[in-house]
Amino acid sequence: MPSSDPPTAEPSPAAAPAPAKANTAKQQKGKEPATSTDGSKLSGAELKARAKAEKAARRAQALLEKGTTAPVAAPIPGQQPKTEGQKGPKAQHKRGNSMSLEVRNVPVRGSQKAAPVVPAEPKKEDKTVEFFRHLYKLRTTSIAGASKEVHPAVLALGLQMSNYTICGSCARLVATLQAFKRVIESYTTPPQNSLSRHLTSHVLSPQIEYLSSCRPLSISMGNAIRWLKLEVSKVDVSVPDAEAKKSLCDAIDVFIRERITFADQVIARSAADKIKDGDVIMTYAKSSIVQRALIRAHEEGKKFRVIIVDSRPLHEGKHLAAALVKIGMDVKYCLINGLSHNIQDVTKVLLGAHAMMSNGRLFSRIGTALVAMEANEADKPVIVLCETIKFTERVALDSIVHNEIAPADELVIPGGPLEKWGDIKKLQLCNPMYDVTPADYIQMIITESGNVPPTSVPVLHRLGNESQG
Numbered sequence: 001m002p003s004s005d006p007p008t009a010e011p012s013p014a015a016a017p018a019p020a021k022a023n024t025a026k027q028q029k030g031k032e033p034a035t036s037t038d039g040s041k042l043s044g045a046e047l048k049a050r051a052k053a054e055k056a057a058r059r060a061q062a063l064l065e066k067g068t069t070a071p072v073a074a075p076i077p078g079q080q081p082k083t084e085g086q087k088g089p090k091a092q093h094k095r096g097n098s099m100s101l102e103v104r105n106v107p108v109r110g111s112q113k114a115a116p117v118v119p120a121e122p123k124k125e126d127k128t129v130e131f132f133r134h135l136y137k138l139r140t141t142s143i144a145g146a147s148k149e150v151h152p153a154v155l156a157l158g159l160q161m162s163n164y165t166i167c168g169s170c171a172r173l174v175a176t177l178q179a180f181k182r183v184i185e186s187y188t189t190p191p192q193n194s195l196s197r198h199l200t201s202h203v204l205s206p207q208i209e210y211l212s213s214c215r216p217l218s219i220s221m222g223n224a225i226r227w228l229k230l231e232v233s234k235v236d237v238s239v240p241d242a243e244a245k246k247s248l249c250d251a252i253d254v255f256i257r258e259r260i261t262f263a264d265q266v267i268a269r270s271a272a273d274k275i276k277d278g279d280v281i282m283t284y285a286k287s288s289i290v291q292r293a294l295i296r297a298h299e300e301g302k303k304f305r306v307i308i309v310d311s312r313p314l315h316e317g318k319h320l321a322a323a324l325v326k327i328g329m330d331v332k333y334c335l336i337n338g339l340s341h342n343i344q345d346v347t348k349v350l351l352g353a354h355a356m357m358s359n360g361r362l363f364s365r366i367g368t369a370l371v372a373m374e375a376n377e378a379d380k381p382v383i384v385l386c387e388t389i390k391f392t393e394r395v396a397l398d399s400i401v402h403n404e405i406a407p408a409d410e411l412v413i414p415g416g417p418l419e420k421w422g423d424i425k426k427l428q429l430c431n432p433m434y435d436v437t438p439a440d441y442i443q444m445i446i447t448e449s450g451n452v453p454p455t456s457v458p459v460l461h462r463l464g465n466e467s468q469g
Helices: 015-028 044-065 129-136 152-162 167-185 196-213 219-233 240-272 288-299 315-328 336-345 368-377 455-466
Strands: 279-285 305-310 330-334 348-351 362-365 381-386 434-437 444-447 448-450
Touching: 015 219, 152 167, 152 196, 167 196, 167 219, 167 240, 167 288, 196 219, 196 240, 219 240, 240 288, 240 381, 240 444, 279 288, 279 315, 279 368, 288 315, 288 348, 288 381, 305 315, 315 330, 330 336, 330 448, 336 368, 348 368, 362 368, 368 381, 368 434, 444 455, 448 455
Parallel strands: 279 305, 279 348, 305 330, 348 381, 381 444
Antiparallel strands: 362 434, 444 448
Protein backbone atom coordinates (compact mmCIF):
# COMPACT_ATOMS: atom_id res chain seq x y z
CA MET A 1 0.00 0.00 0.00
CA PRO A 2 1.45 3.43 -0.86
CA SER A 3 2.55 5.53 2.08
CA SER A 4 0.64 8.62 3.00
CA ASP A 5 3.90 10.57 3.45
CA PRO A 6 4.67 13.12 0.77
CA PRO A 7 6.77 11.58 -2.01
CA THR A 8 10.38 12.70 -2.48
CA ALA A 9 10.11 12.60 -6.22
CA GLU A 10 7.33 13.99 -8.34
CA PRO A 11 5.01 11.09 -9.20
CA SER A 12 4.22 10.26 -12.78
CA PRO A 13 0.84 11.24 -14.13
CA ALA A 14 -0.29 7.63 -14.23
CA ALA A 15 0.47 7.05 -10.53
CA ALA A 16 -0.97 10.31 -9.24
CA PRO A 17 -4.55 9.22 -8.61
CA ALA A 18 -3.55 6.12 -6.59
CA PRO A 19 -3.20 7.74 -3.10
CA ALA A 20 -6.53 9.48 -3.48
CA LYS A 21 -8.17 6.24 -4.52
CA ALA A 22 -6.68 4.34 -1.56
CA ASN A 23 -7.64 7.01 0.93
CA THR A 24 -11.17 7.20 -0.42
CA ALA A 25 -11.59 3.45 -0.29
CA LYS A 26 -10.31 3.29 3.31
CA GLN A 27 -12.61 6.05 4.36
CA GLN A 28 -15.56 4.25 2.81
CA LYS A 29 -14.69 1.04 4.63
CA GLY A 30 -14.25 2.91 7.92
CA LYS A 31 -10.75 1.49 8.58
CA GLU A 32 -8.49 4.54 8.01
CA PRO A 33 -9.28 8.28 7.97
CA ALA A 34 -8.82 10.09 4.66
CA THR A 35 -5.73 12.27 4.36
CA SER A 36 -4.31 14.62 1.79
CA THR A 37 -0.94 14.26 0.09
CA ASP A 38 0.78 16.29 2.89
CA GLY A 39 -0.49 13.91 5.61
CA SER A 40 -3.18 16.21 7.06
CA LYS A 41 -6.71 14.94 7.65
CA LEU A 42 -9.52 16.20 5.39
CA SER A 43 -12.65 17.77 6.79
CA GLY A 44 -16.18 16.68 5.80
CA ALA A 45 -16.59 19.59 3.39
CA GLU A 46 -13.26 18.78 1.73
CA LEU A 47 -14.23 15.11 1.38
CA LYS A 48 -17.52 16.10 -0.23
CA ALA A 49 -15.75 18.48 -2.61
CA ARG A 50 -13.25 15.77 -3.52
CA ALA A 51 -16.04 13.25 -4.27
CA LYS A 52 -17.81 15.75 -6.51
CA ALA A 53 -14.62 16.63 -8.33
CA GLU A 54 -13.77 12.97 -8.91
CA LYS A 55 -17.24 12.33 -10.29
CA ALA A 56 -17.00 15.35 -12.58
CA ALA A 57 -13.59 14.21 -13.77
CA ARG A 58 -14.89 10.76 -14.67
CA ARG A 59 -17.83 12.18 -16.63
CA ALA A 60 -15.58 14.62 -18.46
CA GLN A 61 -13.13 11.84 -19.32
CA ALA A 62 -15.94 9.65 -20.66
CA LEU A 63 -17.13 12.48 -22.87
CA LEU A 64 -13.60 13.07 -24.14
CA GLU A 65 -13.30 9.43 -25.12
CA LYS A 66 -16.57 9.68 -27.12
CA GLY A 67 -15.30 12.64 -29.11
CA THR A 68 -17.28 15.42 -27.39
CA THR A 69 -15.91 18.34 -25.51
CA ALA A 70 -16.69 19.30 -21.96
CA PRO A 71 -15.60 22.02 -19.60
CA VAL A 72 -12.53 21.24 -17.50
CA ALA A 73 -13.51 19.86 -14.11
CA ALA A 74 -12.33 21.47 -10.91
CA PRO A 75 -9.01 19.99 -9.61
CA ILE A 76 -9.20 17.47 -6.79
CA PRO A 77 -7.64 18.80 -3.59
CA GLY A 78 -4.23 17.23 -3.02
CA GLN A 79 -4.13 15.56 -6.44
CA GLN A 80 -2.11 16.32 -9.54
CA PRO A 81 -4.13 17.55 -12.48
CA LYS A 82 -4.78 14.93 -15.15
CA THR A 83 -3.11 14.99 -18.50
CA GLU A 84 -4.74 14.07 -21.81
CA GLY A 85 -5.47 10.35 -22.00
CA GLN A 86 -5.26 9.84 -18.24
CA LYS A 87 -8.14 7.96 -16.63
CA GLY A 88 -9.66 9.52 -13.60
CA PRO A 89 -10.17 7.62 -10.33
CA LYS A 90 -13.42 5.82 -9.75
CA ALA A 91 -15.56 6.95 -6.88
CA GLN A 92 -18.36 5.09 -5.20
CA HIS A 93 -21.67 6.17 -6.79
CA LYS A 94 -24.14 7.41 -4.25
CA ARG A 95 -27.86 7.82 -4.92
CA GLY A 96 -29.02 11.40 -4.86
CA ASN A 97 -25.63 12.94 -5.72
CA SER A 98 -26.25 16.03 -7.85
CA MET A 99 -24.24 16.83 -10.95
CA SER A 100 -21.94 19.81 -10.82
CA LEU A 101 -22.91 23.00 -12.63
CA GLU A 102 -20.30 22.46 -15.34
CA VAL A 103 -21.48 18.94 -16.17
CA ARG A 104 -25.13 20.01 -16.46
CA ASN A 105 -24.24 22.12 -19.49
CA VAL A 106 -22.60 19.21 -21.33
CA PRO A 107 -24.19 18.61 -24.78
CA VAL A 108 -26.54 15.65 -24.96
CA ARG A 109 -25.44 12.40 -26.52
CA GLY A 110 -25.32 12.43 -30.30
CA SER A 111 -25.41 16.21 -30.68
CA GLN A 112 -22.29 16.60 -32.79
CA LYS A 113 -23.50 19.83 -34.42
CA ALA A 114 -25.77 22.58 -33.18
CA ALA A 115 -29.20 22.60 -34.80
CA PRO A 116 -29.58 25.30 -37.44
CA VAL A 117 -31.54 28.30 -36.29
CA VAL A 118 -34.83 28.51 -38.25
CA PRO A 119 -36.31 32.00 -38.30
CA ALA A 120 -39.77 32.07 -36.75
CA GLU A 121 -42.62 32.84 -39.13
CA PRO A 122 -44.34 36.15 -38.42
CA LYS A 123 -47.61 35.73 -36.55
CA LYS A 124 -50.64 36.00 -38.83
CA GLU A 125 -52.80 38.99 -38.08
CA ASP A 126 -56.21 38.31 -36.60
CA LYS A 127 -58.78 39.64 -39.07
CA THR A 128 -61.76 39.06 -36.76
CA VAL A 129 -63.80 42.17 -36.00
CA GLU A 130 -63.75 42.29 -32.21
CA PHE A 131 -67.25 43.78 -31.93
CA PHE A 132 -68.75 40.72 -33.68
CA ARG A 133 -66.30 38.06 -32.44
CA HIS A 134 -69.04 36.07 -30.70
CA LEU A 135 -70.83 35.59 -34.04
CA TYR A 136 -67.93 34.14 -36.04
CA LYS A 137 -68.32 30.45 -36.84
CA LEU A 138 -66.28 28.32 -39.21
CA ARG A 139 -68.47 26.98 -42.02
CA THR A 140 -68.30 23.43 -43.31
CA THR A 141 -67.83 23.58 -47.07
CA SER A 142 -67.20 19.90 -47.85
CA ILE A 143 -68.21 16.45 -46.64
CA ALA A 144 -64.67 15.74 -45.44
CA GLY A 145 -64.71 14.95 -41.73
CA ALA A 146 -68.49 14.58 -41.57
CA SER A 147 -69.82 11.95 -39.20
CA LYS A 148 -70.66 8.61 -40.74
CA GLU A 149 -74.09 8.91 -39.15
CA VAL A 150 -75.03 11.83 -41.42
CA HIS A 151 -77.41 10.78 -44.18
CA PRO A 152 -76.31 11.41 -47.81
CA ALA A 153 -79.38 13.59 -48.41
CA VAL A 154 -78.37 15.79 -45.47
CA LEU A 155 -74.76 15.94 -46.71
CA ALA A 156 -75.95 17.26 -50.07
CA LEU A 157 -78.32 19.75 -48.43
CA GLY A 158 -75.58 21.10 -46.18
CA LEU A 159 -73.33 21.89 -49.14
CA GLN A 160 -76.23 23.53 -51.01
CA MET A 161 -76.93 25.73 -47.99
CA SER A 162 -73.27 26.62 -47.55
CA ASN A 163 -72.80 27.87 -51.13
CA TYR A 164 -76.26 29.60 -51.25
CA THR A 165 -77.73 27.26 -53.83
CA ILE A 166 -80.62 27.04 -51.35
CA CYS A 167 -80.74 30.44 -49.70
CA GLY A 168 -84.18 31.63 -48.56
CA SER A 169 -85.54 30.91 -45.12
CA CYS A 170 -88.59 28.96 -46.32
CA ALA A 171 -86.60 27.23 -49.05
CA ARG A 172 -84.12 25.94 -46.47
CA LEU A 173 -86.98 24.89 -44.20
CA VAL A 174 -88.74 22.83 -46.87
CA ALA A 175 -85.47 21.25 -48.05
CA THR A 176 -84.56 20.33 -44.46
CA LEU A 177 -87.89 18.63 -43.77
CA GLN A 178 -87.68 16.73 -47.07
CA ALA A 179 -84.19 15.52 -46.14
CA PHE A 180 -85.36 14.46 -42.67
CA LYS A 181 -88.20 12.59 -44.32
CA ARG A 182 -85.64 10.49 -46.22
CA VAL A 183 -83.69 9.96 -43.01
CA ILE A 184 -86.82 8.62 -41.27
CA GLU A 185 -87.67 6.36 -44.20
CA SER A 186 -84.22 4.71 -44.06
CA TYR A 187 -84.22 4.42 -40.25
CA THR A 188 -84.36 1.07 -38.46
CA THR A 189 -84.85 0.90 -34.71
CA PRO A 190 -82.02 -1.09 -33.03
CA PRO A 191 -82.90 -4.01 -30.75
CA GLN A 192 -83.85 -3.16 -27.18
CA ASN A 193 -84.74 0.43 -28.24
CA SER A 194 -87.89 2.35 -29.14
CA LEU A 195 -88.28 4.75 -32.06
CA SER A 196 -89.57 7.61 -29.91
CA ARG A 197 -86.44 7.55 -27.71
CA HIS A 198 -83.72 6.52 -30.14
CA LEU A 199 -84.59 8.44 -33.33
CA THR A 200 -84.22 11.98 -31.99
CA SER A 201 -81.02 11.65 -29.96
CA HIS A 202 -79.07 9.16 -32.09
CA VAL A 203 -80.28 9.90 -35.63
CA LEU A 204 -81.75 13.37 -35.98
CA SER A 205 -79.22 15.13 -33.75
CA PRO A 206 -76.17 14.34 -35.97
CA GLN A 207 -78.11 15.60 -39.00
CA ILE A 208 -78.99 18.86 -37.25
CA GLU A 209 -75.42 19.39 -36.05
CA TYR A 210 -74.06 18.96 -39.56
CA LEU A 211 -76.56 21.39 -41.08
CA SER A 212 -75.82 24.02 -38.44
CA SER A 213 -72.09 23.65 -39.13
CA CYS A 214 -72.69 24.41 -42.82
CA ARG A 215 -74.79 27.47 -42.02
CA PRO A 216 -76.63 28.60 -38.87
CA LEU A 217 -80.23 27.42 -38.75
CA SER A 218 -82.92 29.96 -39.54
CA ILE A 219 -85.70 30.82 -37.10
CA SER A 220 -88.24 28.89 -39.18
CA MET A 221 -85.95 25.84 -39.32
CA GLY A 222 -85.62 25.90 -35.55
CA ASN A 223 -89.40 26.06 -35.12
CA ALA A 224 -89.91 23.16 -37.54
CA ILE A 225 -87.23 21.02 -35.87
CA ARG A 226 -88.85 21.54 -32.46
CA TRP A 227 -92.20 20.53 -33.94
CA LEU A 228 -90.68 17.37 -35.48
CA LYS A 229 -89.05 16.35 -32.20
CA LEU A 230 -92.39 16.77 -30.47
CA GLU A 231 -94.08 14.56 -33.07
CA VAL A 232 -91.43 11.86 -32.60
CA SER A 233 -91.89 11.92 -28.84
CA LYS A 234 -95.63 11.33 -29.29
CA VAL A 235 -95.11 8.03 -31.13
CA ASP A 236 -96.51 5.14 -29.07
CA VAL A 237 -93.98 2.47 -28.15
CA SER A 238 -96.42 -0.28 -29.15
CA VAL A 239 -96.79 1.05 -32.72
CA PRO A 240 -94.77 -0.95 -35.30
CA ASP A 241 -91.83 0.87 -36.88
CA ALA A 242 -93.27 0.83 -40.39
CA GLU A 243 -96.51 2.44 -39.26
CA ALA A 244 -94.71 4.98 -37.05
CA LYS A 245 -92.37 6.05 -39.86
CA LYS A 246 -95.25 6.42 -42.30
CA SER A 247 -97.13 8.54 -39.76
CA LEU A 248 -94.14 10.84 -39.28
CA CYS A 249 -93.60 11.25 -43.03
CA ASP A 250 -97.27 12.08 -43.53
CA ALA A 251 -97.09 14.63 -40.70
CA ILE A 252 -94.12 16.30 -42.42
CA ASP A 253 -96.06 16.55 -45.67
CA VAL A 254 -99.04 18.08 -43.87
CA PHE A 255 -96.78 20.55 -42.06
CA ILE A 256 -95.18 21.74 -45.31
CA ARG A 257 -98.55 21.99 -47.03
CA GLU A 258 -100.31 23.94 -44.27
CA ARG A 259 -97.52 26.11 -42.82
CA ILE A 260 -95.69 26.90 -46.07
CA THR A 261 -97.60 26.15 -49.28
CA PHE A 262 -101.11 27.20 -48.23
CA ALA A 263 -99.72 30.03 -46.11
CA ASP A 264 -97.84 31.47 -49.09
CA GLN A 265 -100.96 31.29 -51.24
CA VAL A 266 -103.06 33.15 -48.67
CA ILE A 267 -100.40 35.80 -48.12
CA ALA A 268 -99.85 36.30 -51.87
CA ARG A 269 -103.58 36.78 -52.42
CA SER A 270 -103.86 39.31 -49.59
CA ALA A 271 -100.82 41.24 -50.77
CA ALA A 272 -102.03 41.28 -54.37
CA ASP A 273 -105.28 42.85 -53.18
CA LYS A 274 -103.26 45.76 -51.76
CA ILE A 275 -101.73 46.52 -55.17
CA LYS A 276 -103.74 48.94 -57.32
CA ASP A 277 -103.41 50.17 -60.89
CA GLY A 278 -100.70 52.78 -61.25
CA ASP A 279 -98.82 51.69 -58.13
CA VAL A 280 -95.05 51.75 -57.98
CA ILE A 281 -93.96 48.88 -55.74
CA MET A 282 -90.48 48.83 -54.23
CA THR A 283 -88.93 45.67 -52.83
CA TYR A 284 -85.49 44.76 -51.58
CA ALA A 285 -83.31 41.79 -52.57
CA LYS A 286 -85.42 38.68 -53.25
CA SER A 287 -88.27 37.21 -51.26
CA SER A 288 -90.17 34.23 -52.64
CA ILE A 289 -93.43 35.35 -51.07
CA VAL A 290 -93.06 38.91 -52.46
CA GLN A 291 -92.33 37.45 -55.89
CA ARG A 292 -95.46 35.30 -55.67
CA ALA A 293 -97.59 38.32 -54.68
CA LEU A 294 -96.28 40.47 -57.56
CA ILE A 295 -96.87 37.71 -60.10
CA ARG A 296 -100.41 37.15 -58.80
CA ALA A 297 -101.22 40.86 -59.09
CA HIS A 298 -99.83 40.89 -62.63
CA GLU A 299 -101.89 37.84 -63.58
CA GLU A 300 -104.99 39.65 -62.33
CA GLY A 301 -104.36 42.31 -64.97
CA LYS A 302 -103.22 45.13 -62.72
CA LYS A 303 -100.90 47.73 -64.23
CA PHE A 304 -98.04 48.70 -61.92
CA ARG A 305 -94.27 49.13 -61.90
CA VAL A 306 -91.70 47.44 -59.70
CA ILE A 307 -88.44 48.92 -58.41
CA ILE A 308 -86.01 46.31 -57.12
CA VAL A 309 -83.26 47.52 -54.79
CA ASP A 310 -80.29 45.21 -54.45
CA SER A 311 -76.90 45.06 -52.74
CA ARG A 312 -73.71 43.06 -52.61
CA PRO A 313 -72.50 40.41 -52.13
CA LEU A 314 -75.36 38.04 -53.06
CA HIS A 315 -77.21 40.28 -55.55
CA GLU A 316 -80.41 38.30 -54.96
CA GLY A 317 -82.47 41.02 -56.60
CA LYS A 318 -81.06 40.10 -60.00
CA HIS A 319 -82.87 36.77 -59.89
CA LEU A 320 -86.14 38.46 -58.93
CA ALA A 321 -85.76 41.04 -61.71
CA ALA A 322 -85.06 38.34 -64.29
CA ALA A 323 -88.14 36.35 -63.21
CA LEU A 324 -90.44 39.39 -63.38
CA VAL A 325 -89.11 40.64 -66.70
CA LYS A 326 -89.63 37.19 -68.17
CA ILE A 327 -93.40 37.43 -67.66
CA GLY A 328 -93.57 40.96 -69.10
CA MET A 329 -93.61 43.19 -65.99
CA ASP A 330 -92.24 46.75 -65.93
CA VAL A 331 -89.15 46.45 -63.72
CA LYS A 332 -86.44 48.88 -62.65
CA TYR A 333 -83.30 47.56 -60.98
CA CYS A 334 -80.89 49.60 -58.88
CA LEU A 335 -78.34 49.12 -56.16
CA ILE A 336 -78.88 50.39 -52.65
CA ASN A 337 -76.89 53.57 -53.31
CA GLY A 338 -79.77 54.67 -55.59
CA LEU A 339 -82.41 54.13 -52.90
CA SER A 340 -82.93 57.75 -51.87
CA HIS A 341 -83.37 58.82 -55.50
CA ASN A 342 -85.95 56.15 -56.40
CA ILE A 343 -87.98 56.22 -53.17
CA GLN A 344 -89.74 59.41 -54.24
CA ASP A 345 -91.73 57.64 -56.99
CA VAL A 346 -92.81 54.71 -54.79
CA THR A 347 -96.35 54.21 -53.50
CA LYS A 348 -95.82 51.01 -51.45
CA VAL A 349 -92.85 49.03 -50.13
CA LEU A 350 -93.20 45.24 -49.89
CA LEU A 351 -90.55 43.44 -47.84
CA GLY A 352 -89.87 39.81 -47.07
CA ALA A 353 -88.78 38.55 -43.66
CA HIS A 354 -86.28 36.16 -42.19
CA ALA A 355 -88.08 36.33 -38.84
CA MET A 356 -90.47 38.51 -36.83
CA MET A 357 -89.45 39.14 -33.24
CA SER A 358 -91.85 39.30 -30.31
CA ASN A 359 -91.17 43.01 -29.85
CA GLY A 360 -92.47 43.63 -33.38
CA ARG A 361 -89.09 44.13 -35.02
CA LEU A 362 -88.25 42.69 -38.42
CA PHE A 363 -85.17 40.50 -38.78
CA SER A 364 -84.28 40.34 -42.46
CA ARG A 365 -81.50 40.57 -45.07
CA ILE A 366 -79.03 43.33 -44.24
CA GLY A 367 -80.10 46.54 -45.94
CA THR A 368 -83.79 46.05 -45.19
CA ALA A 369 -83.66 48.48 -42.26
CA LEU A 370 -82.17 51.15 -44.51
CA VAL A 371 -84.95 50.71 -47.07
CA ALA A 372 -87.64 50.88 -44.35
CA MET A 373 -86.04 53.96 -42.81
CA GLU A 374 -85.93 55.77 -46.16
CA ALA A 375 -89.56 54.81 -46.82
CA ASN A 376 -90.61 56.09 -43.42
CA GLU A 377 -88.77 59.35 -44.02
CA ALA A 378 -90.53 59.73 -47.39
CA ASP A 379 -93.90 58.80 -45.80
CA LYS A 380 -94.30 55.60 -47.83
CA PRO A 381 -96.15 52.62 -46.28
CA VAL A 382 -94.01 49.58 -45.49
CA ILE A 383 -95.77 46.19 -45.65
CA VAL A 384 -94.05 42.98 -44.51
CA LEU A 385 -95.07 39.60 -45.91
CA CYS A 386 -94.29 36.84 -43.42
CA GLU A 387 -95.51 33.34 -42.56
CA THR A 388 -96.24 32.64 -38.89
CA ILE A 389 -93.68 29.82 -38.91
CA LYS A 390 -91.09 32.64 -38.92
CA PHE A 391 -92.42 34.18 -35.70
CA THR A 392 -90.28 33.72 -32.60
CA GLU A 393 -90.52 34.45 -28.91
CA ARG A 394 -87.11 36.16 -29.05
CA VAL A 395 -86.73 39.90 -28.88
CA ALA A 396 -84.09 41.94 -30.71
CA LEU A 397 -82.98 45.47 -30.00
CA ASP A 398 -80.08 45.40 -32.44
CA SER A 399 -78.37 43.18 -35.00
CA ILE A 400 -75.27 42.57 -32.85
CA VAL A 401 -76.37 40.06 -30.22
CA HIS A 402 -77.91 37.65 -32.73
CA ASN A 403 -76.79 37.54 -36.35
CA GLU A 404 -74.93 35.46 -38.92
CA ILE A 405 -71.46 36.44 -40.14
CA ALA A 406 -70.74 35.23 -43.67
CA PRO A 407 -67.16 34.76 -44.96
CA ALA A 408 -65.50 38.12 -45.60
CA ASP A 409 -64.08 36.94 -48.93
CA GLU A 410 -67.59 37.14 -50.37
CA LEU A 411 -67.22 40.93 -50.35
CA VAL A 412 -64.06 40.84 -52.47
CA ILE A 413 -64.39 41.53 -56.19
CA PRO A 414 -61.82 39.64 -58.31
CA GLY A 415 -59.27 42.15 -59.58
CA GLY A 416 -60.58 44.84 -57.23
CA PRO A 417 -58.66 46.84 -54.62
CA LEU A 418 -59.57 44.36 -51.86
CA GLU A 419 -58.38 41.27 -53.70
CA LYS A 420 -55.41 40.82 -51.28
CA TRP A 421 -57.02 42.39 -48.25
CA GLY A 422 -55.65 39.66 -45.99
CA ASP A 423 -52.12 40.99 -46.50
CA ILE A 424 -53.02 44.57 -45.60
CA LYS A 425 -52.27 45.32 -41.96
CA LYS A 426 -55.04 46.62 -39.71
CA LEU A 427 -57.69 46.04 -42.39
CA GLN A 428 -60.74 43.99 -41.40
CA LEU A 429 -63.86 43.08 -43.37
CA CYS A 430 -67.17 42.16 -41.77
CA ASN A 431 -70.03 40.54 -43.70
CA PRO A 432 -73.18 40.30 -41.51
CA MET A 433 -76.19 38.67 -43.13
CA TYR A 434 -79.13 40.34 -41.35
CA ASP A 435 -80.23 43.55 -39.71
CA VAL A 436 -83.13 44.61 -37.45
CA THR A 437 -85.86 47.01 -38.55
CA PRO A 438 -87.69 48.89 -35.76
CA ALA A 439 -91.43 48.28 -35.47
CA ASP A 440 -92.10 52.03 -35.92
CA TYR A 441 -91.09 51.74 -39.57
CA ILE A 442 -93.62 48.97 -40.32
CA GLN A 443 -97.30 49.74 -40.99
CA MET A 444 -98.63 46.21 -41.57
CA ILE A 445 -97.66 42.52 -41.47
CA ILE A 446 -99.55 40.23 -43.87
CA THR A 447 -99.73 36.63 -42.58
CA GLU A 448 -101.88 33.60 -43.35
CA SER A 449 -103.79 34.43 -40.15
CA GLY A 450 -104.65 37.95 -41.29
CA ASN A 451 -103.22 41.44 -41.57
CA VAL A 452 -101.88 42.58 -38.22
CA PRO A 453 -99.74 45.38 -36.78
CA PRO A 454 -96.27 44.57 -35.38
CA THR A 455 -97.63 44.56 -31.82
CA SER A 456 -99.71 41.44 -32.59
CA VAL A 457 -96.70 39.23 -33.35
CA PRO A 458 -96.47 37.60 -29.88
CA VAL A 459 -100.22 36.87 -29.92
CA LEU A 460 -100.08 35.04 -33.26
CA HIS A 461 -96.97 33.18 -32.16
CA ARG A 462 -98.70 31.93 -29.02
CA LEU A 463 -101.78 30.86 -30.94
CA GLY A 464 -99.61 28.99 -33.45
CA ASN A 465 -97.85 27.08 -30.67
CA GLU A 466 -101.16 26.17 -29.04
CA SER A 467 -102.53 24.81 -32.29
CA GLN A 468 -99.44 22.59 -32.75
CA GLY A 469 -99.67 21.27 -29.23
